[in-house]
Amino acid sequence: xxxxxxxxxxxxxxxxxxxxxxxxxxxxxxxxxxxxxxxxxxxxxxxxxxxxxxxxxxxxxxxxxxxxxxxxxxxxxxxxxxxxxxxxxxxxxxxxxxxxxxxxxxxxxxxxxxxxxxxxxxxxxxxxxxxxxxxxxxxxxxxxxxxxxxxxxxxxxxxxxxxxxxxxxxxxxxxxxxxxxxxxxxxxxxxxxxxxxxxxxxxxxxxxxxxxxxxxxxxxxxxxxxxxxxxxxxxxxxxxxxxxxxxxxxxxxxxxxxxxxxxxxxxxxxxxxxxxxxxxxxxxxxxxxxxxxxxxxxxxxxxxxxxxxxxxxxxxxxxxxxxxxxxxxxxxxxxxxxxxxxxxxxxxxxxxxxxxxxxxxxxxxxxxxxxxxxxxxxxxxxxxxxxxxxxxxxxxxxxxxxxxxxxxxxxxxxxxxxxxxxxxxxxxxxxxxxxxxxxxxxxxxxxxxxxxxxxxxxxxxx
RNA sequence: UCCUGGGUAGCUCAGCCGGCAGAGCGGGUGGCUGUUAACCACUUGGUCGGGGGUUCGAAUCCCUCCCCAGGAGCCA
Numbered sequence: 183x184x185x186x187x188x189x190x191x192x193x194x195x196x197x198x199x200x201x202x203x204x205x206x207x208x209x210x211x212x213x214x215x216x217x218x219x220x221x222x223x224x225x226x227x228x229x230x231x232x233x234x235x236x237x238x239x240x241x242x243x244x245x246x247x248x249x250x251x252x253x254x255x256x257x258x259x260x261x262x263x264x265x266x267x268x269x270x271x272x273x274x275x276x277x278x279x280x281x282x283x284x285x286x287x288x289x290x291x292x293x294x295x296x297x298x299x300x301x302x303x304x305x306x307x308x309x310x311x312x313x314x315x316x317x318x319x320x321x322x323x324x325x326x327x328x329x330x331x332x333x334x335x336x337x338x339x340x341x342x343x344x345x346x347x348x349x350x351x352x353x354x355x356x357x358x359x360x361x362x363x364x365x366x367x368x369x370x371x372x373x374x375x376x377x378x379x380x381x382x383x384x385x386x387x388x389x390x391x392x393x394x395x396x397x398x399x400x401x402x403x404x405x406x407x408x409x410x411x412x413x414x415x416x417x418x419x420x421x422x423x424x425x426x427x428x429x430x431x432x433x434x435x436x437x438x439x440x441x442x443x444x445x446x447x448x449x450x451x452x453x454x455x456x457x458x459x460x461x462x463x464x465x466x467x468x469x470x471x472x473x474x475x476x477x478x479x480x481x482x483x484x485x486x487x488x489x490x491x492x493x494x495x496x497x498x499x500x501x502x503x504x505x506x507x508x509x510x511x512x513x514x515x516x517x518x519x520x521x522x523x524x525x526x527x528x529x530x531x532x533x534x535x536x537x538x539x540x541x542x543x544x545x546x547x548x549x550x551x552x553x554x555x556x557x558x559x560x561x562x563x564x565x566x567x568x569x570x571x572x573x574x575x576x577x578x579x580x581x582x583x584x585x586x587x588x589x590x591x592x593x594x595x596x597x598x599x600x601x602x603x604x605x606x607x608x609x610x611x612x613x614x615x616x617x618x619x620x621x622x623x624x625x626x627x628x629x630x631x632x633x634x635x636x637x638x639x640x641x642x643x644x
Numbered sequence: 645u646c647c648u649g650g651g652u653a654g655c656u657c658a659g660c661c662g663g664c665a666g667a668g669c670g671g672g673u674g675g676c677u678g679u680u681a682a683c684c685a686c687u688u689g690g691u692c693g694g695g696g697g698u699u700c701g702a703a704u705c706c707c708u709c710c711c712c713a714g715g716a717g718c719c720a
Contacts, residue, residue: 214676
Protein backbone atom coordinates (compact mmCIF):
# COMPACT_ATOMS: atom_id res chain seq x y z
CA UNK A 183 0.00 0.00 0.00
CA UNK A 184 1.22 3.46 -0.86
CA UNK A 185 2.33 5.70 1.97
CA UNK A 186 0.16 8.70 2.85
CA UNK A 187 1.45 11.92 4.37
CA UNK A 188 -0.03 12.71 7.76
CA UNK A 189 -0.81 16.21 6.49
CA UNK A 190 -3.13 14.69 3.85
CA UNK A 191 -4.66 12.09 6.17
CA UNK A 192 -5.64 14.85 8.61
CA UNK A 193 -7.00 17.12 5.87
CA UNK A 194 -8.94 14.54 3.87
CA UNK A 195 -10.79 12.81 6.73
CA UNK A 196 -11.46 9.58 4.83
CA UNK A 197 -13.20 7.65 7.61
CA UNK A 198 -13.44 3.91 7.06
CA UNK A 199 -10.73 3.78 4.42
CA UNK A 200 -7.42 1.88 4.68
CA UNK A 201 -4.26 3.90 5.06
CA UNK A 202 -0.53 3.48 5.61
CA UNK A 203 1.62 6.14 7.28
CA UNK A 204 5.31 6.29 8.20
CA UNK A 205 7.02 8.51 10.71
CA UNK A 206 8.58 8.88 14.13
CA UNK A 207 6.80 8.14 17.40
CA UNK A 208 6.34 11.21 19.57
CA UNK A 209 4.60 9.59 22.54
CA UNK A 210 3.18 6.24 23.54
CA UNK A 211 0.33 6.04 26.06
CA UNK A 212 -0.48 2.57 27.27
CA UNK A 213 -3.57 1.23 28.99
CA UNK A 214 -4.49 -2.37 29.59
CA UNK A 215 -6.96 -2.59 26.75
CA UNK A 216 -5.33 -0.37 24.06
CA UNK A 217 -2.31 1.73 23.29
CA UNK A 218 -2.11 5.17 21.71
CA UNK A 219 0.80 6.40 19.63
CA UNK A 220 1.29 9.96 18.40
CA UNK A 221 3.06 9.83 15.04
CA UNK A 222 4.83 12.66 13.24
CA UNK A 223 6.25 12.49 9.73
CA UNK A 224 7.30 16.13 9.39
CA UNK A 225 4.56 16.95 6.91
CA UNK A 226 2.42 18.84 9.39
CA UNK A 227 2.44 20.45 12.79
CA UNK A 228 -0.14 17.97 14.04
CA UNK A 229 0.55 14.34 14.82
CA UNK A 230 -1.66 11.45 13.81
CA UNK A 231 -3.04 9.38 16.66
CA UNK A 232 -2.69 5.65 16.19
CA UNK A 233 -4.70 3.24 18.31
CA UNK A 234 -3.75 -0.41 18.70
CA UNK A 235 -5.94 -3.09 20.28
CA UNK A 236 -4.50 -6.29 21.80
CA UNK A 237 -6.07 -8.49 19.09
CA UNK A 238 -4.19 -6.71 16.28
CA UNK A 239 -0.89 -8.19 15.04
CA UNK A 240 0.54 -4.69 15.50
CA UNK A 241 0.21 -5.10 19.27
CA UNK A 242 3.21 -7.43 19.40
CA UNK A 243 5.46 -4.70 17.96
CA UNK A 244 4.46 -2.03 20.48
CA UNK A 245 7.26 -2.77 22.93
CA UNK A 246 9.64 -1.46 20.24
CA UNK A 247 7.55 1.63 19.39
CA UNK A 248 9.05 4.01 21.91
CA UNK A 249 9.53 7.76 21.63
CA UNK A 250 11.72 8.44 18.61
CA UNK A 251 11.28 5.08 16.88
CA UNK A 252 10.67 5.10 13.12
CA UNK A 253 7.66 3.01 12.18
CA UNK A 254 5.18 2.34 9.38
CA UNK A 255 1.62 1.68 10.45
CA UNK A 256 -1.15 0.21 8.35
CA UNK A 257 -4.82 0.12 9.27
CA UNK A 258 -8.22 1.75 8.92
CA UNK A 259 -8.96 5.44 9.48
CA UNK A 260 -11.61 5.94 12.15
CA UNK A 261 -13.52 8.84 13.58
CA UNK A 262 -12.02 9.50 16.98
CA UNK A 263 -14.54 9.24 19.84
CA UNK A 264 -12.41 11.29 22.26
CA UNK A 265 -11.58 14.97 22.32
CA UNK A 266 -8.30 16.23 20.87
CA UNK A 267 -8.52 14.90 17.31
CA UNK A 268 -11.23 14.07 14.84
CA UNK A 269 -9.48 11.23 13.03
CA UNK A 270 -7.19 8.38 14.09
CA UNK A 271 -5.66 5.29 12.55
CA UNK A 272 -6.70 1.95 14.00
CA UNK A 273 -3.54 0.00 13.22
CA UNK A 274 -3.60 -3.64 12.24
CA UNK A 275 0.05 -3.92 11.31
CA UNK A 276 3.14 -2.02 12.41
CA UNK A 277 6.62 -2.39 10.97
CA UNK A 278 9.36 -0.99 13.19
CA UNK A 279 11.85 0.50 10.74
CA UNK A 280 14.31 1.95 13.22
CA UNK A 281 14.36 1.30 16.97
CA UNK A 282 15.41 3.68 19.69
CA UNK A 283 17.25 2.95 22.91
CA UNK A 284 15.20 4.89 25.43
CA UNK A 285 18.02 5.13 27.91
CA UNK A 286 20.24 7.09 25.50
CA UNK A 287 17.75 8.92 23.23
CA UNK A 288 18.13 12.59 24.18
CA UNK A 289 14.61 13.76 23.33
CA UNK A 290 11.98 13.07 25.92
CA UNK A 291 8.25 13.58 25.83
CA UNK A 292 8.49 16.67 27.98
CA UNK A 293 9.83 19.92 26.58
CA UNK A 294 13.48 20.83 26.39
CA UNK A 295 15.23 24.17 26.60
CA UNK A 296 16.25 25.75 23.30
CA UNK A 297 19.82 25.87 24.61
CA UNK A 298 19.90 22.11 25.09
CA UNK A 299 18.35 21.49 21.68
CA UNK A 300 21.09 23.62 20.10
CA UNK A 301 23.55 20.98 21.28
CA UNK A 302 21.69 18.26 19.38
CA UNK A 303 21.07 20.10 16.14
CA UNK A 304 20.62 16.86 14.20
CA UNK A 305 17.67 15.80 16.36
CA UNK A 306 15.98 19.10 17.13
CA UNK A 307 13.96 19.19 13.87
CA UNK A 308 12.00 16.29 15.37
CA UNK A 309 10.54 18.59 18.01
CA UNK A 310 7.30 20.55 17.63
CA UNK A 311 9.13 23.84 17.85
CA UNK A 312 11.80 23.24 15.24
CA UNK A 313 9.41 21.43 12.95
CA UNK A 314 7.28 24.58 13.02
CA UNK A 315 10.25 26.89 12.46
CA UNK A 316 11.64 24.93 9.53
CA UNK A 317 8.27 24.53 7.86
CA UNK A 318 7.70 28.28 8.19
CA UNK A 319 11.20 28.89 6.83
CA UNK A 320 10.26 26.86 3.78
CA UNK A 321 7.01 28.78 3.27
CA UNK A 322 8.94 32.04 3.41
CA UNK A 323 11.65 30.82 1.01
CA UNK A 324 9.06 29.67 -1.50
CA UNK A 325 7.23 32.96 -0.98
CA UNK A 326 10.34 34.94 -1.84
CA UNK A 327 10.49 33.30 -5.25
CA UNK A 328 6.73 33.57 -5.81
CA UNK A 329 6.81 37.29 -5.07
CA UNK A 330 9.67 38.17 -7.39
CA UNK A 331 8.77 35.76 -10.17
CA UNK A 332 5.24 37.21 -10.31
CA UNK A 333 6.77 40.68 -10.81
CA UNK A 334 9.16 39.77 -13.61
CA UNK A 335 12.34 39.61 -11.51
CA UNK A 336 14.98 37.11 -12.63
CA UNK A 337 16.67 34.99 -9.99
CA UNK A 338 20.39 35.46 -10.62
CA UNK A 339 23.22 33.46 -9.12
CA UNK A 340 26.04 35.67 -7.95
CA UNK A 341 29.35 34.13 -6.87
CA UNK A 342 30.08 32.76 -3.43
CA UNK A 343 33.85 33.03 -3.95
CA UNK A 344 34.91 36.53 -4.90
CA UNK A 345 38.03 38.66 -5.24
CA UNK A 346 36.20 41.80 -4.19
CA UNK A 347 36.80 42.93 -0.63
CA UNK A 348 35.50 46.47 -0.85
CA UNK A 349 31.87 46.25 0.21
CA UNK A 350 32.06 47.99 3.53
CA UNK A 351 35.02 47.21 5.73
CA UNK A 352 33.41 44.08 7.16
CA UNK A 353 35.63 41.14 7.96
CA UNK A 354 35.79 38.51 5.24
CA UNK A 355 36.69 34.85 5.25
CA UNK A 356 39.69 34.12 3.05
CA UNK A 357 39.47 31.17 0.67
CA UNK A 358 42.85 29.60 0.01
CA UNK A 359 44.65 26.42 -0.96
CA UNK A 360 48.03 27.71 0.24
CA UNK A 361 49.99 25.35 2.47
CA UNK A 362 49.21 26.76 5.89
CA UNK A 363 52.37 25.23 7.35
CA UNK A 364 54.48 27.20 4.88
CA UNK A 365 52.72 30.38 3.79
CA UNK A 366 54.60 32.35 1.09
CA UNK A 367 55.42 35.91 2.14
CA UNK A 368 56.37 39.04 0.25
CA UNK A 369 59.41 41.12 1.26
CA UNK A 370 57.01 43.38 3.14
CA UNK A 371 55.96 40.45 5.29
CA UNK A 372 52.45 40.24 3.81
CA UNK A 373 51.16 36.95 2.51
CA UNK A 374 51.90 36.44 -1.18
CA UNK A 375 48.72 35.16 -2.80
CA UNK A 376 50.13 35.17 -6.37
CA UNK A 377 50.77 31.44 -6.10
CA UNK A 378 47.37 30.74 -4.58
CA UNK A 379 44.60 28.89 -6.41
CA UNK A 380 43.17 32.01 -8.08
CA UNK A 381 46.50 33.86 -8.34
CA UNK A 382 45.14 36.52 -6.04
CA UNK A 383 43.48 36.67 -2.66
CA UNK A 384 39.92 35.30 -2.66
CA UNK A 385 37.12 35.62 -0.16
CA UNK A 386 33.68 34.28 0.66
CA UNK A 387 31.16 36.87 -0.48
CA UNK A 388 29.60 39.29 1.97
CA UNK A 389 26.99 40.42 -0.55
CA UNK A 390 25.96 39.77 -4.12
CA UNK A 391 24.86 43.35 -4.62
CA UNK A 392 27.64 44.62 -6.87
CA UNK A 393 27.20 41.67 -9.23
CA UNK A 394 23.41 42.01 -9.04
CA UNK A 395 23.83 45.59 -10.23
CA UNK A 396 25.48 44.63 -13.53
CA UNK A 397 22.80 42.00 -14.05
CA UNK A 398 20.04 44.54 -13.34
CA UNK A 399 21.64 46.94 -15.80
CA UNK A 400 21.05 44.44 -18.56
CA UNK A 401 18.21 42.18 -17.42
CA UNK A 402 16.17 44.94 -15.79
CA UNK A 403 14.91 43.38 -12.57
CA UNK A 404 16.83 40.69 -10.73
CA UNK A 405 17.19 39.21 -7.28
CA UNK A 406 19.71 37.06 -5.49
CA UNK A 407 18.81 34.55 -2.80
CA UNK A 408 21.79 32.71 -1.45
CA UNK A 409 24.32 32.33 1.36
CA UNK A 410 26.61 35.14 2.44
CA UNK A 411 29.44 35.17 4.96
CA UNK A 412 30.76 37.55 7.58
CA UNK A 413 33.86 36.84 9.65
CA UNK A 414 32.90 39.40 12.28
CA UNK A 415 33.30 38.34 15.87
CA UNK A 416 29.67 39.04 16.71
CA UNK A 417 28.11 37.11 19.54
CA UNK A 418 24.50 38.19 19.53
CA UNK A 419 21.04 36.76 19.04
CA UNK A 420 20.81 38.53 15.65
CA UNK A 421 24.06 37.59 13.87
CA UNK A 422 25.36 34.54 12.04
CA UNK A 423 28.66 34.00 10.24
CA UNK A 424 26.79 32.26 7.42
CA UNK A 425 23.35 33.55 6.56
CA UNK A 426 21.05 33.75 3.56
CA UNK A 427 20.40 37.08 1.96
CA UNK A 428 17.84 38.29 -0.55
CA UNK A 429 18.96 41.20 -2.72
CA UNK A 430 16.64 42.56 -5.39
CA UNK A 431 18.02 45.15 -7.81
CA UNK A 432 15.92 47.23 -10.22
CA UNK A 433 16.96 49.34 -13.18
CA UNK A 434 14.99 52.54 -13.82
CA UNK A 435 14.05 52.84 -10.16
CA UNK A 436 14.61 55.36 -7.40
CA UNK A 437 14.56 55.19 -3.60
CA UNK A 438 10.81 55.56 -3.48
CA UNK A 439 10.34 52.56 -5.79
CA UNK A 440 12.78 50.67 -3.58
CA UNK A 441 10.83 51.35 -0.39
CA UNK A 442 7.57 50.43 -2.09
CA UNK A 443 9.06 47.14 -3.22
CA UNK A 444 10.38 46.38 0.27
CA UNK A 445 7.02 47.13 1.80
CA UNK A 446 5.00 45.03 -0.64
CA UNK A 447 7.52 42.23 -0.26
CA UNK A 448 7.37 42.19 3.53
CA UNK A 449 3.60 42.35 3.61
CA UNK A 450 3.25 39.64 0.96
CA UNK A 451 5.37 37.30 3.08
CA UNK A 452 3.27 38.02 6.17
CA UNK A 453 0.17 37.03 4.22
CA UNK A 454 1.81 33.89 2.83
CA UNK A 455 2.83 32.66 6.21
CA UNK A 456 -0.61 33.35 7.70
CA UNK A 457 -2.28 31.46 4.90
CA UNK A 458 0.09 28.48 4.62
CA UNK A 459 1.62 28.22 8.07
CA UNK A 460 -1.29 28.90 10.34
CA UNK A 461 -0.91 25.74 12.46
CA UNK A 462 2.80 26.41 12.93
CA UNK A 463 2.25 30.04 13.88
CA UNK A 464 -0.48 29.11 16.35
CA UNK A 465 1.81 26.56 17.96
CA UNK A 466 4.65 29.03 18.37
CA UNK A 467 2.25 31.69 19.59
CA UNK A 468 0.83 29.44 22.28
CA UNK A 469 4.19 28.08 23.45
CA UNK A 470 6.42 31.14 23.30
CA UNK A 471 4.03 34.12 23.20
CA UNK A 472 6.58 36.11 21.22
CA UNK A 473 4.53 36.45 18.05
CA UNK A 474 0.83 36.52 17.40
CA UNK A 475 -1.20 35.84 14.30
CA UNK A 476 -3.18 39.02 14.97
CA UNK A 477 0.02 41.02 14.97
CA UNK A 478 1.13 39.53 11.64
CA UNK A 479 -2.31 40.13 10.16
CA UNK A 480 -2.07 43.77 11.15
CA UNK A 481 1.40 44.02 9.60
CA UNK A 482 0.14 42.51 6.39
CA UNK A 483 -2.36 45.37 6.12
CA UNK A 484 -0.77 48.53 7.47
CA UNK A 485 1.66 50.64 5.42
CA UNK A 486 5.16 51.28 6.75
CA UNK A 487 5.77 54.54 8.54
CA UNK A 488 8.43 56.56 6.68
CA UNK A 489 10.75 58.96 8.44
CA UNK A 490 13.95 60.68 7.40
CA UNK A 491 17.08 60.19 9.46
CA UNK A 492 17.00 63.89 10.30
CA UNK A 493 13.44 63.63 11.61
CA UNK A 494 14.32 60.48 13.54
CA UNK A 495 17.15 62.30 15.28
CA UNK A 496 14.80 65.18 16.09
CA UNK A 497 12.24 62.72 17.47
CA UNK A 498 14.84 60.99 19.65
CA UNK A 499 16.27 64.23 21.01
CA UNK A 500 12.77 65.36 21.97
CA UNK A 501 12.02 62.02 23.63
CA UNK A 502 11.54 61.92 27.35
CA UNK A 503 13.83 58.91 27.62
CA UNK A 504 17.26 58.25 29.07
CA UNK A 505 19.50 56.73 26.42
CA UNK A 506 22.84 55.16 27.20
CA UNK A 507 24.28 56.67 24.03
CA UNK A 508 23.71 60.30 23.10
CA UNK A 509 21.79 61.14 19.96
CA UNK A 510 23.46 63.51 17.54
CA UNK A 511 23.07 64.17 13.84
CA UNK A 512 25.86 62.39 11.98
CA UNK A 513 26.30 59.35 14.17
CA UNK A 514 24.57 56.06 13.53
CA UNK A 515 21.45 55.15 15.47
CA UNK A 516 22.09 52.72 18.32
CA UNK A 517 19.99 49.63 18.99
CA UNK A 518 18.25 51.38 21.86
CA UNK A 519 17.34 54.28 19.58
CA UNK A 520 15.93 52.01 16.91
CA UNK A 521 13.98 50.07 19.50
CA UNK A 522 12.52 53.25 20.93
CA UNK A 523 11.34 54.32 17.47
CA UNK A 524 9.84 50.97 16.44
CA UNK A 525 8.38 49.90 19.78
CA UNK A 526 7.31 53.20 21.29
CA UNK A 527 6.91 55.84 18.57
CA UNK A 528 5.37 53.93 15.66
CA UNK A 529 4.69 50.52 17.25
CA UNK A 530 5.39 48.68 14.01
CA UNK A 531 7.76 48.60 11.03
CA UNK A 532 9.52 51.85 10.27
CA UNK A 533 11.53 53.00 7.28
CA UNK A 534 14.28 55.50 7.97
CA UNK A 535 15.64 57.29 4.91
CA UNK A 536 18.32 59.76 3.85
CA UNK A 537 21.18 58.94 6.21
CA UNK A 538 24.36 61.01 6.43
CA UNK A 539 26.73 59.84 3.70
CA UNK A 540 29.60 59.31 6.14
CA UNK A 541 27.89 56.39 7.87
CA UNK A 542 26.74 54.66 4.69
CA UNK A 543 28.42 52.75 1.84
CA UNK A 544 30.22 54.48 -1.04
CA UNK A 545 27.81 53.30 -3.74
CA UNK A 546 24.73 55.07 -2.39
CA UNK A 547 23.36 57.99 -4.38
CA UNK A 548 24.17 61.39 -2.94
CA UNK A 549 21.22 63.68 -2.35
CA UNK A 550 21.18 67.29 -3.64
CA UNK A 551 21.86 68.56 -0.09
CA UNK A 552 25.42 67.19 -0.33
CA UNK A 553 25.18 65.71 3.14
CA UNK A 554 22.87 62.71 2.89
CA UNK A 555 22.41 59.69 0.64
CA UNK A 556 19.31 58.01 -0.77
CA UNK A 557 19.44 55.12 1.68
CA UNK A 558 16.73 53.35 3.60
CA UNK A 559 16.62 50.91 6.51
CA UNK A 560 13.54 48.97 7.49
CA UNK A 561 13.34 48.43 11.24
CA UNK A 562 10.90 46.03 12.84
CA UNK A 563 10.01 45.67 16.52
CA UNK A 564 12.18 43.24 18.55
CA UNK A 565 14.52 42.19 15.71
CA UNK A 566 15.65 45.66 14.63
CA UNK A 567 17.16 46.22 11.20
CA UNK A 568 15.82 43.67 8.77
CA UNK A 569 16.28 45.42 5.41
CA UNK A 570 18.94 47.86 4.24
CA UNK A 571 18.76 49.41 0.80
CA UNK A 572 19.50 52.40 -1.35
CA UNK A 573 19.32 54.03 -4.71
CA UNK A 574 22.75 53.55 -6.26
CA UNK A 575 25.01 56.36 -7.38
CA UNK A 576 24.60 56.36 -11.16
CA UNK A 577 26.82 59.37 -11.97
CA UNK A 578 30.33 58.32 -12.98
CA UNK A 579 32.10 61.42 -11.69
CA UNK A 580 30.28 61.49 -8.34
CA UNK A 581 30.89 57.78 -7.76
CA UNK A 582 34.58 57.97 -8.66
CA UNK A 583 34.98 61.01 -6.42
CA UNK A 584 33.33 59.22 -3.51
CA UNK A 585 35.44 56.10 -3.99
CA UNK A 586 38.68 58.04 -3.80
CA UNK A 587 37.38 59.93 -0.74
CA UNK A 588 36.84 56.72 1.18
CA UNK A 589 39.94 55.03 -0.25
CA UNK A 590 38.46 52.35 -2.49
CA UNK A 591 40.58 51.23 -5.40
CA UNK A 592 39.13 52.42 -8.70
CA UNK A 593 41.38 49.97 -10.50
CA UNK A 594 39.78 46.91 -8.86
CA UNK A 595 36.26 48.16 -9.55
CA UNK A 596 36.74 49.34 -13.11
CA UNK A 597 33.92 47.08 -14.22
CA UNK A 598 31.62 48.66 -11.64
CA UNK A 599 32.41 52.14 -12.94
CA UNK A 600 31.86 50.90 -16.51
CA UNK A 601 28.21 50.48 -15.63
CA UNK A 602 28.07 54.28 -15.16
CA UNK A 603 30.20 54.86 -18.25
CA UNK A 604 28.08 52.79 -20.63
CA UNK A 605 24.34 53.38 -20.54
CA UNK A 606 24.02 54.33 -16.89
CA UNK A 607 20.55 54.39 -15.40
CA UNK A 608 19.00 55.16 -12.02
CA UNK A 609 18.75 51.91 -10.14
CA UNK A 610 18.03 50.76 -6.62
CA UNK A 611 17.85 47.67 -4.48
CA UNK A 612 17.97 46.31 -0.98
CA UNK A 613 19.28 43.44 1.09
CA UNK A 614 17.14 41.42 3.45
CA UNK A 615 18.62 39.00 5.95
CA UNK A 616 16.51 35.89 5.50
CA UNK A 617 17.13 34.54 9.00
CA UNK A 618 16.05 37.83 10.54
CA UNK A 619 12.85 37.57 8.58
CA UNK A 620 12.30 34.01 9.80
CA UNK A 621 13.16 35.18 13.29
CA UNK A 622 10.64 37.97 13.13
CA UNK A 623 7.86 35.80 11.75
CA UNK A 624 8.42 32.86 14.11
CA UNK A 625 9.16 35.00 17.14
CA UNK A 626 12.27 32.94 17.91
CA UNK A 627 14.49 34.99 20.20
CA UNK A 628 17.83 33.60 18.97
CA UNK A 629 18.78 33.59 15.28
CA UNK A 630 20.62 30.30 15.81
CA UNK A 631 17.23 28.66 16.20
CA UNK A 632 15.94 29.53 12.73
CA UNK A 633 18.65 27.89 10.59
CA UNK A 634 19.40 24.15 10.68
CA UNK A 635 23.17 24.47 11.05
CA UNK A 636 24.05 27.84 12.59
CA UNK A 637 27.56 29.21 12.09
CA UNK A 638 28.91 31.71 14.58
CA UNK A 639 32.30 32.44 16.14
CA UNK A 640 33.61 29.19 17.65
CA UNK A 641 30.40 27.42 16.68
CA UNK A 642 30.44 25.02 13.74
CA UNK A 643 29.51 21.77 15.43
CA UNK A 644 27.04 20.35 12.94
C1' U B 645 35.89 41.89 21.54
C1' C B 646 33.60 44.11 26.15
C1' C B 647 29.90 43.82 30.33
C1' U B 648 26.59 40.67 33.29
C1' G B 649 24.70 35.92 34.85
C1' G B 650 25.58 30.79 34.69
C1' G B 651 28.02 25.35 34.34
C1' U B 652 25.56 19.94 40.15
C1' A B 653 21.80 12.98 37.60
C1' G B 654 19.83 12.04 30.51
C1' C B 655 16.76 17.14 31.10
C1' U B 656 15.21 21.55 34.37
C1' C B 657 17.12 23.18 38.70
C1' A B 658 17.87 23.46 44.50
C1' G B 659 22.12 23.01 47.75
C1' C B 660 27.04 27.63 47.92
C1' C B 661 28.85 32.68 54.98
C1' G B 662 33.25 24.80 54.29
C1' G B 663 31.13 19.12 57.54
C1' C B 664 27.06 12.18 54.54
C1' A B 665 25.03 14.66 46.95
C1' G B 666 19.06 16.50 46.68
C1' A B 667 14.03 17.34 44.11
C1' G B 668 10.89 17.26 39.86
C1' C B 669 10.89 15.38 35.05
C1' G B 670 12.96 11.35 32.00
C1' G B 671 14.47 5.97 31.87
C1' G B 672 13.07 0.86 33.95
C1' U B 673 9.23 -2.43 36.31
C1' G B 674 4.16 -3.18 37.69
C1' G B 675 -1.05 -1.31 37.61
C1' C B 676 -5.10 1.12 34.99
C1' U B 677 -11.23 -0.01 29.39
C1' G B 678 -10.48 6.49 25.24
C1' U B 679 -5.55 8.52 26.39
C1' U B 680 -3.84 13.78 24.68
C1' A B 681 3.66 16.31 27.01
C1' A B 682 -2.11 10.57 30.35
C1' C B 683 -2.48 8.92 35.42
C1' C B 684 -0.97 5.81 40.15
C1' A B 685 2.97 2.93 42.76
C1' C B 686 7.87 1.27 43.14
C1' U B 687 12.77 1.79 41.21
C1' U B 688 17.23 3.56 38.64
C1' G B 689 20.50 7.44 38.10
C1' G B 690 26.56 11.77 39.88
C1' U B 691 34.28 12.99 37.03
C1' C B 692 29.29 18.89 41.28
C1' G B 693 32.81 22.03 33.53
C1' G B 694 38.79 21.14 33.44
C1' G B 695 43.33 22.25 36.08
C1' G B 696 45.70 24.39 40.29
C1' G B 697 45.53 26.49 45.37
C1' U B 698 43.75 27.38 50.73
C1' U B 699 42.01 23.84 54.59
C1' C B 700 41.86 18.38 59.11
C1' G B 701 37.92 18.60 55.42
C1' A B 702 35.82 22.10 49.15
C1' A B 703 29.87 21.41 44.95
C1' U B 704 30.60 25.59 48.50
C1' C B 705 36.39 30.01 49.40
C1' C B 706 40.69 31.84 45.93
C1' C B 707 43.39 31.67 40.99
C1' U B 708 43.20 30.11 35.97
C1' C B 709 41.36 28.03 31.51
C1' C B 710 37.12 26.16 28.75
C1' C B 711 31.98 26.26 27.60
C1' C B 712 26.78 28.34 27.63
C1' A B 713 23.12 32.37 27.94
C1' G B 714 21.64 37.57 27.88
C1' G B 715 23.16 42.65 26.78
C1' A B 716 26.64 46.06 23.95
C1' G B 717 29.56 47.11 19.54
C1' C B 718 29.52 45.68 14.14
C1' C B 719 25.69 44.59 10.76
C1' A B 720 21.51 41.80 7.51
